Amino acid sequence: RKEVEQDPGPFNVPEGATVAFNCTYSNSASQSFFWYRQDCRKEPKLLMSVYSSGNEDGRFTAQLNRASQYISLLIRDSKLSDSATYLCVVNGGYSTLTFGKGTMLLVSP
Amino acid sequence: NAGVTQTPKFQVLKTGQSMTLQCAQDMNHNSMYWYRQDPGMGLRLIYYSASEGTTDKGEVPNGYNVSRLNKREFSLRLESAAPSQTSVYFCASRTLTGETLNYGYTFGSGTRLTVV
Numbered sequence: 001r002k003e004v005e006q007d008p009g010p011f012n013v014p015e016g017a018t019v020a021f022n023c024t025y026s027n028s029a030s031q032s033f034f035w036y037r038q039d040c041r042k043e044p045k046l047l048m049s050v051y052s053s054g055n056e057d058g059r060f061t062a063q064l065n066r067a068s069q070y071i072s073l074l075i076r077d078s079k080l081s082d083s084a085t086y087l088c089v090v091n092g093g094y095s096t097l098t099f100g101k102g103t104m105l106l107v108s109p
Numbered sequence: 110n111a112g113v114t115q116t117p118k119f120q121v122l123k124t125g126q127s128m129t130l131q132c133a134q135d136m137n138h139n140s141m142y143w144y145r146q147d148p149g150m151g152l153r154l155i156y157y158s159a160s161e162g163t164t165d166k167g168e169v170p171n172g173y174n175v176s177r178l179n180k181r182e183f184s185l186r187l188e189s190a191a192p193s194q195t196s197v198y199f200c201a202s203r204t205l206t207g208e209t210l211n212y213g214y215t216f217g218s219g220t221r222l223t224v225v
Contacts (some may be wrong), residue, residue, distance in 0.1 A: 034213045043199055043216035044152070087152070089213060095140050095159040095203075096167065097214060103153035 003098045006088050010104035012032060013078055021073040021103050023088030033064055034092040035073045037084045038102065044087055047073075078107045111135055115200050115217035122190040122224045130185040130220050132200030140203045141183035142214065143167075143175060145196040152199065158183055190224045197221050 006023045013019050021035075035049035048055065048070055050062040061074040071088055088100040113134045121126055134141065143158040144167075154167030158177040168193035172194060174186045183202075185195060 032213075036213065043218050044214075045216070046213045049213065092154075096142070096154055096157055097203075098154075099144075099152040102151070 003092065004030040004088055004090050006086075006100040006103050006105070007065065009085075011075040012106045012108065013065060014108055015078055015080060017107075018074065018076045019076045019078055021086050021088070021105075022077075023071040023073075023100055025069050025071065025088075025098075027090065027092065027098075028066075028069060030069075030090045030092075032097070033062075033071050034089040034097070035060075035062060035071075036079050036087040036089055036099070038055060039084050044099075047086070075105075078105075080107050083107045112222065113200055113202055113215050113217035115198075115220050117220060118218065119221050120223070124191060124224060127188050127189050128190065129180070129187075130198055130200070130222075132184065132217055133182045134200075134202040134215070135181065136202060136204070136215065137180070138202035138204045138215070139180070141177065142198045142201045142203070143173075143183070143185045144201065144202065145169065146199060146219075147196050155198075157184065164185075187222075190222075192224045195222060195224045 034045040036044040037047045048090045050064045059076045074103040080109045085102040085104045087102045092098040116131045144152045153169045156175040158164045161180045177185045181196040198220045200217040203214045
């Protein structure tokens with residue numbers, strides 16, 4: 001089992017749609033979880049951390065299920081500007097992070 | 110506040126040539142990292158430095174060396190470039206204390222390296 005697995009993409013959605021990204025991780029000892037966003041030919045940027053109780057930031061909601069080793073990201077009311085690749089990230093060792101391969105989102109008018 | 114600065118942004122090397130990728134951060138972060146990103150492979154850790162004075166291998170260290178010059182700077186060296194090292198290289202930094210485990214990395218803008 002790969003360390004961090006994400007849904008293969010791309011996801012094509014119309015503006016205003018709700019889209020969900022799923023991620024599973026293999027290291028049950030992982031303590032830190034993140035979603036990053038990466039625009040084409042740019043560096044990854046932190047979208048949000050994922051907390052045990054779940055957390056929301058505007059249109060974005062992240063959930064963590066430690067028992068199932070599962071992380072999710074929900075985007076509501078998709079905008080054209082949300083088009084990007086979304087990376088699920090989990091701490092590997094104490095000081096390193098392991099990245100999923102990412103899921104591309106394409107939001108169309 | 111520049112964050113993480115990488116140089117150069119683009120580079121073309123011939124097989125067998127050497128070069129050093131430079132990375133500097135001005136956020137007083139303790140830990141610094143080098144990743145490579147290839148199509149279909151995602152980001153893979155090459156080397157990291159958890160704190161000044163220490164370096165450790167990541168997932169794909171072969172063909173690379175690193176130097177943590179001081180707290181701000183972490184360089185990546187390719188001694189004899191090979192076409193398989195054609196990739197986009199990202200430097201990142203992070204600070205590690207208990208409360209900041211919920212902070213991720215800050216990345217530089219990347220170096221696009223082509224080895225011909």
